[in-house]
Amino acid sequence: MSSDRATFALRIALSAATAILILAGATLNVSGRTGQAALLAAVAGLLALLAGALNRVWKAAVPLAVAAVIVSVLTSQFSPWDLAGLVLLGLGGVAGSLAYRNFTEAMRRQVDDLKRLNVQLEDKHRAFLAATSDADAAAQPGDVAALTAYIAxxxxxxxxxxxxxxxDGKQFVPQPPGIGLERLHPLAVNRVSGGAGPLIASIEGGKEFVGRDESGLLELANYLPDDLRVDSLMAVPMPIGEHIGGxxxxxxxxxxxxxxxxxLARTLTLRAGAQLASAHAVALSRKETARYTLMNELVKEASGKTMQExxxxxxDKGKQVIRYDAGRVALFQPDGTYVILGQSDFPSPIAGPLARVRDGETVxxxxxxxxxxxxxGLVPSAEGGTTNEALTPIRGKDGVFGAICLGRNGTAAFSQRDVxxxxxxxxxxxxxxxxxRILQVVTGQRSKLDTALDALGEVSQALTTVTQGSKxxxxxxxETAVRVTTASAGLLTRTTxxxxxxxxxxxxxxxxxxxLxxxxxxxxIGAVMLxxxxxxxxxxxxSPDLxxxxxxxHFGLNAAICVPMLEDGRLWGTLSVFDVKKREWTPDDQxxxxxxxxxxxxxxxxxELYDNNQRSIWELRNLQEALQAATSTLDLNQVLQQVLAGAAKASSAQIxxxxxxxxxxxxxxxxxxxxSSTAEKLALGVGGDICRDVMASxxxxxxxxxxxTITDSPLNPRAVLCVPITLRGTPTGVLFLANYQVGHAFTPDHRNLVTELAAQAAVAIDNARLFKDREEVILSALEALANAVDARDPYTAGHSQRVTQYALMIARQMRYSPxxxxxxxxxxxxxxxxxxxxxxxxxxILQKTGKLTDDEFAKMKEHPIAGFNILSGLKMLTDELVIVRSHHERYDGxxxxxxxxxxELPMFAWIMSAADAIDAMTSDRPYRKASSLEVAVEQVRAGAGSHFHPDVAEAVLDAAHNGTMKVIPQESLYKDAPAIGAFENPTS
Known part of the structure; x- marks a missing residue:
């Protein structure tokens, strides 16, 4: 504030000095002159004043000053006082220019401040309008596209x-189409606690993420094009209630x-969350209304019908819930089999997908x-064709008792969205x-019980079950005794x-x-005992003695009845009921x-007998399950893990x-x-000597x-059971089990169980090893067969190897499955x-040098299904079957x-499709010359989104640009072939 006052005082002083100097100079300059002399003096004064004002431009100021002196000298009444007046006028001009510049500079700064303030006010006004107005009055509630365009x-x-x-709350799913994402393909992001990147971690913490480059996008996309540039990035969480909704x-x-x-982004995102939550609530309400309507219709129409009906x-009604082409119902039987409702009554064992459904999973x-x-019941349209199925459990009050089996034709498979x-x-x-069932029971029920005794018979019969604990x-x-006698209290005793x-x-x-x-x-009670x-x-x-x-x-009871409870003629205990009021007990009560x-x-x-034997039964069941599990797979790692888990569970081992x-x-x-590392330390470290002794003996x-004891480490086991795994009389390994709490010792039964399991496991392990060796032999034979197929056609010689190398080049560029x-x-x-x-x-057909006819090409197009049928029986092949069947599919269908x-196909299938096309384009044919890599890459670019997956096409372009993709050299058999293009179908 003091600085502003000093500046203002300086401006006033300069202005006053200017006025005084001009007044004094003018007075001296024209004093005593009249007529023409006064006019020349005035001109000379103006020239001197102008020279002073232009003091910063000396090339103008000097001539003006000289002119002022000359004009003054030309007057007939020139005196030294005239020069003094000119000097004062010149100084007045200097002071005036200084005052002018000071004033204009101050005004310019104030104008700039006003402009900045106006910009800030406009930004605040824009934010206020955006925060208080509707995102898009014409948009439908919950229209994510409109919300995205508005916030952008x-x-x-x-x-x-x-x-x-x-x-299910496990992922963040991108909502297409977005704004400006033509080359970027966002993916659903898993919400992994503790392992998320900085962007997702910030969102999960309810905080904004701000970045200055594209590194944050690596969490949200499979692939970022090399030329993508991001200079500012912001992610704002969308709270919905107490959770992060996106x-x-x-x-x-x-x-x-x-x-x-x-x-502003926080405000708009909060409003978007509220709007989406409201739209979701409305949708759920409509869905629930439709569900209840459909359920009511179903219940009404099902009244009085049989289970099959x-x-x-x-x-029939299910088609209003989900689309399908055919459907049947499988009913599970207590003996582990199932029957198809309305079909043959011959049962089949529950296995494979139906076993998973019986456990409550939708498959x-x-x-x-x-x-x-x-x-x-859906039959594929052609021999070797496929269909899609969904199997969902039917749950009753006692658990899953059946499965609804639905089928779809064509390529529209059931997805997680249908679950x-x-x-x-x-x-x-x-x-x-x-x-x-309830309706049938109610309508078909007859009045069987006329007295409380008959009702008791029903209740007491239920008590004979052994699946509940004795308590x-x-x-x-x-409770039943008190209820059926309408008593006030009861007491159960047992003989000690x-x-x-x-x-x-x-x-x-x-x-x-x-x-008591x-x-x-x-x-x-004592009277009944006697x-x-x-x-x-x-x-x-x-009866005071009773x-x-x-x-x-003393307890306020006035009537009692007590009966003996006998077991094999001996008194097991007594059952007594009491009433607060006096009453006559009837023979029926007794x-x-x-x-x-x-x-x-x-x-x-x-x-009690059941409880005593339950442990043994449970141990035997675990042994049986472990043996079944170990013999149900030929994967060595699974066999070993299942054997170990079965042994640990059967013996109640901690480690x-x-x-x-x-x-x-x-x-x-x-x-x-x-x-695994802790297990190795505890077994082979702490218990290493025991394991080696068991192997030796x-x-x-x-x-x-x-x-x-006080000196014992808590990591020293309190109970140890170590059993050799013996094959053909030779120990091949050990099962080491340990408990770390006193009182949890292993029993001889545990030892026998685990020893038996180890003996059976040795055979399973040997079988798994043999299967692994056989698998390697089979795969080697298949690869040799594939090479032989390539060799049948001179043009395809080495084709499979080259396609594999091209696929690996693309996969490396895409950072596939690291x-x-x-x-x-x-x-x-x-x-x-x-x-x-x-x-x-x-x-x-394979060796034909000319173009193929339509019939020949149709025969050629059968090879993916033929390959799939050849290999589909090999359980060790998974992704490979998809590649064999789908390497000629196109992204546009x-x-x-x-x-x-x-x-509809995984990424590895699209990688192989592109690799196959690249080798086809860069190889010679008898009817056309091989294309260069540049031409092939241009064809891939042109086919992105139609022939090729967009992400794969981007990776091919980037790999070619950075030099990681190169044409694999091959000996041309058709050097004189014409150059007629890249993608012709060799048909006439």
């Missing part, structure tokens, strides 16, 4: 895209994103052949069947080792009764309690390790209960510690085998044999 327009970003949380990605705003942009009705099957088993609808259909079927059955027995009665369950009595012990002759017969007391005040223990009158008491004894004893002998050294092959080792090296093995193997189906193409398109 308001923020001024070159590209924008919303990502919304998937229905985020918006913005980028490439001129000048970068400001704090106002961030605030109900399920047929479900299949989606694509490209299923008749040889693989079809459950929907919710499939589960809905399965639930509807379950509800409809249960309602039908549960004791409680049910006492010394012949007394101890409380095991009380109802409606104080907690002090829980510790009754001797012979004490109270009503007499062995039921005793009823309608009025306890009239009142206590327990002190029934009979009810006696019947219930005796059945309760049977139920509890069975449950388990399996090690095999390799060149005289034990190598860990699997761990249970912890990670070939005998099991079992030991347990009775109690803890964490799964086995995927690269499958990709390479698929390339080598992709044309194996040409073994069925006649030599006359115009390829063959299945006319797959877009996302």
């Amino acid at each position: 327009r308001q923020i001024g970003s070159a590209f924008a895209c919303y990502f919304l949380a998937s229905p 985020f918006v990605l913005l980028g490439n705003k001129e000048g970068g994103f400001t704090e106002d942009d961030r605030r 109900v399920l047929d009705l479900v299949l 989606l099957r694509s490209l299923v052949t008749a040889d693989e088993g079809l459950f929907s 919710a609808a499939l589960d809905e259909l399965g639930s509807m079927a379950g509800v409809a069947v249960e309602n039908s 549960v059955l004791e409680q049910k027995t006492l 080792a010394d012949g007394s009665q101890a409380t095991i369950m009380a109802l409606g009595l104080p907690s002090t009764v829980d510790e 012990v009754v001797q012979n002759g004490q109270g009503i 007499s062995g017969r039921a005793t009823a007391v309608p009025d306890l005040s009239a 009142q206590s223990p327990p002190d029934l009158v 009979r009810v309690l006696a019947t219930l008491g005796n059945q309760g004894v049977v139920a509890v004893r069975n449950a 388990g390790c399996l090690a095999l002998d390799e060149s005289g050294k034990l190598i860990l092959k699997g761990g249970f209960g912890t990670d 070939g005998k099991p080792f079992m030991e347990a510690m009775e109690r803890d 964490k799964d090296q086995s995927a690269w093995v499958r990709l390479e193997r698929g390339g080598r085998l992709h044309d194996i189906g040409k073994i069925g193409v006649p030599d006359a 115009k390829g063959y044999p299945d006319r797959k398109k877009g996302d």
Whole structure:
């Protein structure tokens, strides 16, 4: 403030000085002159004043000053005072120019400040309007495209895209089309806790992410073109309630994103989240309304129908929930088989996909052949053709009792987006069947029970089950006794080792009764102990010797009845009920309690026997499951892990390790209960001597510690069981099991179980090793066969090897599957085998030097299916089968044999398709010359989005540009072929 005042004072001073100097100079200059002399003096003064004003431009100021002196000298009355006046006028001009410049500079600064303030106000106004106005009055609620365009327009970003949380909350899914994303193909991003990149981590933390380059996009796209440039990037979370419902990605705003942009983006994203949540709620409401309407219709129409009629009705109504071409219902039987409803009653074992459905999983099957088993009743349209199926469980109150099997023709496979609808259909079927059953029971039920005794018979019969614990059955027995006699309290006792009665369950009595012990002759319970017969007391005040223990009158009870519970003629315990009011107990009351008491004894004893044997049964079941699992697969790693898991579960071990002998050294092959490195440390480190001794002796080792000691490390096991894995009399490895808590020792039964499992596992391990060796031989033979097929046609010699190398070049450029090296093995193997189906193409076609006729080309087009059929029986091939069948498909769906398109095929299939085309274009034919790499790459660029996957095409262009893709040299057999193009179909 003081500086502004000083500046203002300086301006005033300069202005005053200017006025004084001009006044003084003018006075001296014209003083005493008249007429022409006064006029010349005035001209000279003006020249001097102008010279002073132009003092910074000396080339003008000097001539003006000289002119002023000359004009003044020319006057007839010239004197030295005239020069003084000119000097004062010149100084006045200087002071005036200084004052003028000072004033104009101050005004210019104020104008600039006003301009900046105006820009800020305009930005604030724009943000205010954007934050308070509708995103797009004409847009439909929840229109993500309109919301994306609006926020991009308001923020001024070159590209924008919303990502919304998937229905299961596990992914952020991009919402097409976005703005400015023509060359970028965003992917669904997994919401991985702890392993996310900085952008997703910021979003999950509810914070904005701001970047200055394209590195943040690596989390959101498979591939970034080499020439993509990003100078500003911002991702803003979209909170919906207490969760992050998604985020918006913005980028490439001129000048970068400001704090106002961030605030505006937060506001608009928050509003978008509210709008999307509202639209979603409306959609859910409509969906639920439609669901309830459909369910009500289904329940009404299912009334009085048989199960088959109900399920047929479900299949008919199900077309309103999901599209399918055919459907059937499989019903699961208690013996592990299933029957197709309405078809043959001959049952089939539940296995494969239906086993997964029985466990509650919805199974989606694509490209299923008749040889693989079809459950929907849909027959492929041609021999060797495929169909798509979805199998969803039908759930009842007792679990899954069947499966709805739906089929679709063509290429429209069921996807994860259909799972919710499939589960809905399965639930509807379950509800409809249960309602039908209930209705049949209600309408067909007759009045069977006329008395409380008959009702008790139903209840007591249910108590004979052994699947519930003894405590549960004791409680049910006492609760039922109190309920059927309409009593106020109850007491259940059991005979102890010394012949007394101890409380095991009380109802409606104080907690002090829980510790009650009754001797012979004490109270009503002691009387029953002596007499062995039921005793009823309608009025306890009239029988003081039966009142206590327990002190029934003190507890406010006035009537009691007690019956003995007998087991093989011996007193097992007593069952008593009490009432707060005096009452006459009827013979039916005594009979009810006696019947219930005796059945309760049977139920509890069975449950106790069941509990005692359950452990042994569970151990044997684990052993059986482990043996079945180990023999159900030929994958060595799976065999080892299943054997180890079965042994650990059967013996209740905390830690388990399996090690095999390799060149005289034990190598860990699997761990249970912890990670592999810790398992190796505990077994082969702490327990290494035990394992080596067992290998040397070939005998099991079992030991347990009775109690803890202070000096023992908590990592020293308290119980150890180590068993050799012996094959043909020679130990080949060990199973090491350990517990780390005192009191959890292994038993001889555990040792026998694990020893038996190890003996069976040795055979399974040997079989798995033999299978692995056989698999390698088979694959080598197949590759040799593929090379032989190439060799049948001189032009295709080496074709499969070159296609494989081109595919690997493209995959490396795309950074394909960096964490799964086995995927690269499958990709390479698929390339080598992709044309194996040409073994069925006649030599006359393969070796023809001219163009193929339409019929010949049609025969040639059969080779992908022929190759697929040759290899489909080999379970070790997975990705390879897709490559063999689909390497002639096009991205736009115009390829063959299945006319797959877009996302219907995995990325590795599109990589191989491009590689096959590149080798075809860069190889000579008898009817045309090979194209150069530049021409082939240009063809790939032109075919992006139609013939080729856009991401694969981008990778090919980048690989060719940076030199990582080069034409693989080959000896031309047709050097004189004409150059007529790249993609001709050799047909006449």
